Amino acid sequence: MTSLWKKRQRAHFLEMLKYLRYVLNDHFVIALLFLVGGLGYGYSNFLKTIDGPSWWSAPVVILCLAVLVQLGSLATLFQKADPVFLLPREHDMHGYLKQALFHSWLFSFCVEILGFAILYPFLSIAVHFLTFQVIVLGLSFPILKLGSLFLALNQLYRNSRSNQWHTLVLNWGLPILWFVGGLYLNVWITLIGAVIQCLVEILYEAKQWQLYSLGWRLAIQIEDQRMLRIYRFFNLFTDVPNIRGTVHRRKYFDGILKWADRNTSNPYVYLFMRALARSTEYSGMYFRLTLLGMVLLIFISNLYLSLFLQILFVYLISFQLLPLLINYEENVFTHLYPIQKSIQVAGFNWVMVRLLLATVVLFGLAAGIAHASVLQGVVSLMIGFIESWMLLKLYFPTRIKKMTS
Structure with missing residues (x-):
């Protein structure tokens, strides 16, 4: 089982490395440096405005710590064929799962240490925690x-999955209780409570694996969902063959489809709008990037950094929606229609214009209202309109020509 885990761990690492090459490209790294620098600068200025402890400092820290503990999940690297080939060695799989658990814990530990390091200055200034208190609090995380x-x-x-209340109590309720005790009473309460909770869960698991058989179907389902979340992130930057969008019936989009059908005679407009309305591959990506961009624009007050992020997100949205153009290429009926290729491109541009303009308007409203600045909202709208025009007139034709040639 040890050799099997090492083999799968290596294959998983190589797969993640392959996709990270597309994620950490030159443009994204530069954008990430600007983003981290801007957030760090804003965080530093925010800390300078704090004079001392206040009523809201401890609740904010407790909320951040509780969220930080939830980062990371159990990575088993199970595959669909495992119940067939590994079932005879099910008892030995506990050693495999222990290695998977240690791997998951080590990864989560690195992420939590990074998050706790970011929170450390706030603890020192806003809560007046001494160094040894911060160390004791930090030890409770792993x-x-x-x-x-x-x-x-x-x-x-x-x-069986833990029911909702069980999960809330053990993963959220108890850690929040230990953090409340540590911040309002004594920091050792957090460490002692964490040790007791961890020991109970370890001893409970030590008995359960000897009494019950491994739920293969549930384990594979959870691992598939975990990998799907990772693939969806990579899919923002490149095509991932492992991800497949799902189709849903969304009746609340019927009004938009009827409006689009009334305002154009291009049949591809209806097809593209239908694909957006029913496929999570396109609509989910569009709404996630738009929402994330609005959140960042709300919290970033620097005008130049805000405009840079807006330009970046509008470009990402347009880039990720380009595959929509060839969404129906495998449908034989679209090739039987006596419709020229230019009609398809025109329909795609019709849809993209409205999607990008809707995003630009939302970004402009978020930037203007959040910072109570009409100037920032107007500048954001103007920059967004100019970028959308350049994408549609200069960038899209080149990309479409490559995709359809």
């Missing part, structure tokens, strides 16, 4: 995460 991962491993042997 312990709580270890217990959470053992809880996740235990549910695989019980062959």
Whole structure:
């Protein structure tokens, strides 16, 4: 089982490295440097405005710590064929899962340490925590995460997901209780509570795996969902063959489809709008990027950084929606229609104009209202309109020519 885990871990690492080459390209790295620098500068200025402890400091820290503990999940790297080939060695799979648990814990530990390091200045200034208190509080993170991962491993042997209340109490309720005790009473309460909770979950799991068989179907389902979240992130930057969009019936979009059908005679407009309305591959990406861009624009007050991020997100949205043009290429009926290729391109441009303009307007409203600045909202709209025009007139024709040639 050790060799099997190492083999799968290596294959998983190489796969992630392959996609990270597309994510960490020159443009994205430069944008990330600007984003991190802008957020760091804003965070530094925010800390300078804090004179001392206030009533809201501790609740903010507790909320941030509770969210930080939830980062990372159990990565088993199970595959669909495992129940067939590994079932005879099911008892030995516990050693495999322990290595998977340690791998998941180590990754989560690195992420949590980074997040806690960012929170450290706020703890020192706003809560007046001494260095040893911060260290004691920081030690509770890997312990709580270890217990959470053992809880996740235990549910695989019980062959059932934890119910909602059970998850809220063990993964959210108890950690928040320890953090409240640590910040308002004594910091050692957090560490002692974390140790007790972790030991109970470890001992409980040690008994369960000997009494119950491994729930293969549930384990594979959870791993597939975990990998799907990773693939969806990579899909923002490049095509991922492992991800497949799902189709949903959304009756609340019927009005938009009827409006589009009334305002144009191009049949491809209806097809593209239908694909957007029913496929999560396009609509989910569009709404996620638009919402994320609005959130960033709300919290970033610097005009130049705000405009840079807006330009970046409008470009990302347009780039990710380009595959919509060839969404129906595998449908034989679209090739039987006596419709020229230029009609298809015109229909695609009709849809893209309205999507990009809607995004630009939302970005402009978010920037203007959040900072109570009419000037920032107007400048944001003007820059967005200019970028949308350049994308449609200069960038899209070149990309469409490559896609259809």
